[in-house]
Amino acid sequence: MATMQDVARLANVSLSTVSYALSETRPVTAATKARIEAAMSELGYHRNAAARSLASHRSHVLALIFPAMQQGLGGTVTEFVASAADTARQSGYQLVLWPFGATQSREIRDLAQQGQADGVLLMEVRLDDPRVEALRKAGVPFTMIGRTARVDDLSYVDIDFTRTTEDAVAYLTDLGHERIAFLNHSQASREEGYGPTVRAHDGYTAAMRRRGLVPHAILCDESPGAGRTAMSELLAGDPDLTAVITMNEIATFGVTVELQSRDLQIPRDVSVLAIVTSPGVGAMSHPPLTTMHAPGAALGRLGVQSLLALLQVGETPSTDPVLLPCPLEPGGSTGPVPPERRR
Amino acid sequence: MATMQDVARLANVSLSTVSYALSETRPVTAATKARIEAAMSELGYHRNAAARSLASHRSHVLALIFPAMQQGLGGTVTEFVASAADTARQSGYQLVLWPFGATQSREIRDLAQQGQADGVLLMEVRLDDPRVEALRKAGVPFTMIGRTARVDDLSYVDIDFTRTTEDAVAYLTDLGHERIAFLNHSQASREEGYGPTVRAHDGYTAAMRRRGLVPHAILCDESPGAGRTAMSELLAGDPDLTAVITMNEIATFGVTVELQSRDLQIPRDVSVLAIVTSPGVGAMSHPPLTTMHAPGAALGRLGVQSLLALLQVGETPSTDPVLLPCPLEPGGSTGPVPPERRR
DNA sequence: CGAATTCATCGAAGCGCTTCGACGAAGCGC
DNA sequence: GCGCTTCGTCGAAGCGCTTCGATGAATTCG
Structure with a gap:
């Protein structure tokens, strides 16, 4: 493995000049630089990462x-x-x-x-x-x-959970929805202070209130079973629900199943908007979900x-x-x- | 930031002794080691990764x-x-x-x-x-x-695709299945030489033949839509199919949808076994899929x-x-x- | 009990690079 | 044309560690 010294020798310059040519920390004439580069490629030179870190105090x-x-x-x-x-x-x-x-x-x-x-x-x-x-x-x-x-x-x-929930609510109200529920992450996640759970809840609530609508949020474990149960509860709380925003992709699978089993059609009877989703999850449901995916x-x-x-x-x-x-x-x-x- | 030299000084030993104590490459008496350790913790010493790599020629x-x-x-x-x-x-x-x-x-x-x-x-x-x-x-x-x-x-x-497909076929034949289809990854993946696609195909085919059964394998793009189409084709090819092994989790969502839309119940009419799946996908379907998940x-x-x-x-x-x-x-x-x- | 080992420790030579101060050569103005 | 700055280059001092050979002290054995 060639060292900088080898390159310097071959290019007829000092070690430090090679270093400066590489790092461009000090000016080096074009001619010299060319000789150095020729020498480097002839020797197949690669600078040693450890030595660089040691001398420069930065590990890259x-x-x-x-x-x-x-x-x-x-x-x-x-x-x-x-x-x-x-x-x-x-x-x-x-x-x-x-x-x-x-x-x-x-x-x-x-x-x-x-x-x-x-x-x-x-x-x-x-x-x-x-x-x-x-x-x-x-x-x-x-x-x-x-x-x-x-x-x-x-x-x-x-x-931006505030903006995302605001956008979600706006999108649905533009479609005429007013009774919009929100299905969040789990209780546990909120208790351990998981930011998305808390911020999305607040964002959704604010977006609804701002429009004079009644927020209806629910926490839900990450499983389709929990999603079914949660959807039941939401419908029990407001049978006239026309839309639900979900931020819990696994539970969302349960949400659609529950709606189907009640003969509620998506989106004719209930719209489902999944927010902060992984790439590709929308396509996994039937009909494909409208999503706002995590960037x-x-x-x-x-x-x-x-x-x-x-x-x-x-x-x-x-x-x-x-x-x-x-x-x-x-x-x-x-x-x-x-x-x-x-x- | 304290160096090894500082530690050595404080412990009244030479630099190299500290090094040996740390790396255990040469014996160091318990007493010396104790003094060194005391000095290290007093100074809050941490060995420098770059220097170590440079001197030892190993980056860890x-x-x-x-x-x-x-x-x-x-x-x-x-x-x-x-x-x-x-x-x-x-x-x-x-x-x-x-x-x-x-x-x-x-x-x-x-x-x-x-x-x-x-x-x-x-x-x-x-x-x-x-x-x-x-x-x-x-x-x-x-x-x-x-x-x-x-x-x-x-x-x-x-x-182990051979063993996994063998296990999958064995599991289904033990349940009495004989007409077992296989839904693989995409055509494209096979063409670029994606190992799982090829090996699972071969494993499935061998496992079926070994039992005197007729293999029926199909390639399928990674989407629920493609999964639906593929399932249709499989049923067209053999309307008496009783089981399908899938190794394409996204398409599997389409498989279940297609079966449901034909009023074929899972598992009463058709069993679905998803192999080499991601953690948690089984739970996303209804009924939850029997899976053999990727380790x-x-x-x-x-x-x-x-x-x-x-x-x-x-x-x-x-x-x-x-x-x-x-x-x-x-x-x-x-x-x-x-x-x-x-x- | 002296020679031969063994043991714990030391000093020093790098590892390959960055960076600082220095130094001639060239370029500048008056 | 003389002192002055600017430019490109050089030499050397580390960066903090590993590792080798050496050294004296402690231990062993005939």
Whole structure:
């Protein structure tokens, strides 16, 4: 394996000139640069990552704290990770995985203090997440995917739940719906402070109230069975329901089954709008669901970009926070309220 | 940030002794070790990863070549990645992601030659995969997840498609089924040499023939619509079909819909057995599907272990290949053939 | 009881790179 | 044309660790 010294020798320059030519930190004449490049390709030179890190105090590694917990079908996570890894690589960084849950802030700090990563991406952030404190103590720049209750001056990228629920309600009211229920994630998720559960609930409630409509939200475990039961309860609470927004893709399968078993047709009798879904889930139901899907790839890309911006400027964590709405993907599960059901 | 030198000074030993105490490469008396440990914790010492790599020529990093292509719902991939990252970490390794498809062997070789990783895990291997050659040329030890057509002495971990299809057929024949169809992945996937498509086809065909039964396999795109069409075709081909094995989870949703729309009850009229599924998909249908799910977590763990074994022994790539069957998860979509339909 | 081992520890030589200060050569204005 | 800055390049000092050979002390054995 050729070293920089070998390249320098072959190009008849000093080692440091080679370094400057590569990093462009100091000017190097075109002629010299050409000789160096020729030498490099002749020797098949690749600079050694470890030596670079040691001398420069930067590892060119970003760590992704990866959720142990599996919400949903995993498609969004996969998209996110792939996109983050790709964006990082294109900027000359590597993405490493740190599989740590919210309870392992100790391990996170240890790794962070070893200087293993220049920056950290923290996924599946809870409203009150001890890992945030651990990272701050370790002094590593980090960007959250999701956000804590208080974001202070922390860098983050998240789904815009307020806007997404507002858009969902607006879409349905535009179709004439007024009795719109909301089927959320589980009770457990709310109790552990899972941001989406809380923010979507608030967003939905606000969007309904703003229109003078009565919100009707329900928490629901992640299973089709729970979805059926929840749908029953919603109908018991308001038999005249014309639409339901779901943010629980597994339960949504139960919702459609329950409606079918009651001979309620989708979307003629009840419209179903699934929000924050994984890629492709809409197509799995019959009729295909109208969805507002989670922007996994965009979150990955923007998360890495925010983090890199943070590394550039150094001390100033003034990167704009980023909130992304879930784009609407029309399907066959939503439609106008039939005239006879309008009040 | 304290260095090893600082620790040595505080513990009144030489730098090298501290190193030996940490790596246990040479004996160090208990007393000395204790002093060193005290000094380390007093200073909050963490060894520097870059310096270690530089001096030892090992990065303690494993790379995972990550599929750009999204097959299925992503749940298995997520499980796999999480489990691989966790196993690596427990052995003192980091897992980095290299998001490269089968066409980017050039980039792979570049990264590999920079010595960025001690070993590589290659996911989504094709039957004839150029990346294998690239890795071999780069001289990096690697383990495949999946396998090429000829495995020679390559290290790999894969799903045992022969055994899984055999088990699937056996399970159904035990229930009295004889007219068993197989709904595979897409035509396209077979053409690009996607191992599972080919191996499962062969396994199913062999299992049927061995029992004197007539195989009836069909390729199918990854969508519920294609699944419906395929199911129609299968029924057209053999109206007396009593069971179908599917290895295409998205299409399986269409299969159940098509059966329902023909008033064929599952499992009374037709049994459905979904094999190589993502975690949780069985529960998404009604009735819940009987599945044989892909052992994502086990593959991740064993893949890393095989790779680490390869790194240990150095030259001898004699790690046993590993083939894992998909365990059966009973559901409500399979049942015995009613007596009147037996021939 | 002295020679031969064994044992724990030390010092020093790198690993391959970044980065700083220095230094001639060229370019500038008056 | 003389001092001054600017430009391109060089040499050397690390970065923090692993690892090898050496060294003296403790242990063993004939």
